[in-house]
Amino acid sequence: MICPFCDQNLLLKERPNRTCSHCKRRFALDPKTNSLRMSDLRVRRLLVKLTDGGRLKISVDQLGSPALPRTGPVKGESPVVEALGCLWVPLLVGIVMIIVGLSAEDMGGFAIAGSVLVLIAVLGLSAALIFGGKEQKREQARHPLSGFRGMMATDWKNVYGSLPPGVVDDFPYRKVYLPEGARIALLCPDGAIAAFLVANGIPERYGVAVTAHADRLPEEMPVVVLHDASAPGCRLVIRTREALPGRTVIDAGLPPRAVMRTPGAPARRGYKPAKDLIEWLGESGTLTKAELDWLAKGWTVSLVAIRPAKLLAAVSKTVERLAAATRTEPERREAEAVGFLTWPGEAGR
Template sequence: MHDLRIRRRVERATGDGRLRITLTQLWYACRSSNPSSEASPRRGIRAWVRWAVALPLSAALVAGAVVARGGLGTVCLWLVPVVLVLAAALRHRPERPASALVQPPESTFRALMHGAWTATYGGLPEGVVDDRRAAGTAARRRGVKERSGPPEVVVLCTEPVVARFLMENRLPDRPHNLLTTKAAGRTGGPDGPGRVREVLELLAGHRTGLPVVVVHDADAAGTLLVPVLRAAHPGRTVVDAGLRPGAVSRNRRAVRRFSAGTGLDAELLRTVAGVPEQEAEALAEGWWWPIAAVPPPVLAEAVTKAVEHAVRAPAPPPYLPGSPLAQGFLTWPDTVGKPLPSGAGTRSRSDRKHDRSTS
């Protein structure tokens, strides 16, 4: 971690100064590694149990060799090292929970940027704002853009970091209402149902018929938001602009994180959200991929495309969910700034069949 590397990451993340990004987004961009490990059960036998059995058994074998002599005594002597080797090999390995880290840790990176960097350069890099600090007057002017007419779309963002990014860059470039949920403390715990309920309550006060664009992480709660909102608001256009677990789980460049416990089981994710069984189990276990880690230029383009689609697309017929709007607009890119694939996020035939079966 050094000045030149951070400056290069800032230039890339801001699109050479075209965008304003948050400190959390810069932290993801400056990560040096993202080690993760799956959960493993307890294996082996505890040391005191192994040696409580092996040592008396070895002593008995030695005594037997002395008494028996001959061929039987030789066999007993050969068995002694075998018993000792087995006792050493059956080493106890305790149960290990799943984990995923982002290096350096966020607290370390923030201390660096607000400490040594600020002391040297007098402030954060140009175009970087701290999302944990309230937006100033200038930021509010940028976020609350002059509107030539009433709102055309509702952007519902479940990640406050991304909501701040959209506000700082006056995205999307249409009159809109930006709704965001409270910051979710990703410290574990069954928060999934509560987050889904919060989104429903947040949108309940905006029954204007405006199309809705949902921006969310690739996590258990995020996969449920769009199908639940379509069921709760029949006849209203709801477009998915969040991360799809299937797109990011197979990409090694995607930031992978883990928070134990979601409160949502795999069967619910599979039947309601149409998530494949293996992905549903991983999400229910607590694996998730943050949308704030998506390169900002790609994120800005994806949200813009989703909003344009939501505004122009005809509303689905009442009580008939989905059809052309059940698609995602964001897939994890291999290269920053790489255009999104033309077929990214389109629904499979099995997904459409599932929609018909549940209508």
């Protein structure tokens, strides 16, 4: 790697304890010791690109997102389903052995051996249900950028004293960020994106109250919901509308159709959503069959993976047009019917 201070090309043995053997200065990140292969220089290059040359402020997650692999670390089915695939053979063999042993004379030992196999299979399945289910919940709860967050909060701050210029922490407001004169409420459960919007002046510029919690929405205001292209994200819009009957609730995206067929879209694949969630989304009538099939396979595109300048422009356009649309009833109905955000790959459709 290249030393971020003296530009020397360092072998692994020449940078013990993340310290350059030439200039003796300590750097924050060694690409050989973190899973995202991040270095100080790579962080700086990403920072210039993602902040549009310093024009924007971004969150820690937006900074680390380009380093994530397109496919998540967990593919396919859950540990319980994988255990079933391994255990059905001894279970079937054991059952056959029991039947043969009980139906033939002098085959009692055969039945006993079959019973042992069945017992082992049942115990294995029980263990998979208990421990595999817990592990699946831990994996689902663990954010893919948690490691990067930790490196920036500890290693980077220990060396440089603070986050890089232009990088902000997650949404720090427990309830809602409510600027004076707010007329629109924006719900975004991703604290990194909520912080990004606040840091770049969306609330003050357009009169927008920002919250990451559905139960913290200000009363009476029309609501814009900003979410990932994911099954939980699509569910959030439907539940928000159900919880706020009579209120204008705009689904601002990210819609699956905008990214699922877009070349180069930053899609990641993890655990498949529950079948009943996909069925429930289908019954809502808000998604096409192609979108439901894409979501059912575990594909998602996170808001933090969208280029910050494009995301900011899209959100700005949404709230600006909604503010204008609320002035007259016909304009409001038209806005609610067509939506606003034009995401990557939707132009020209």
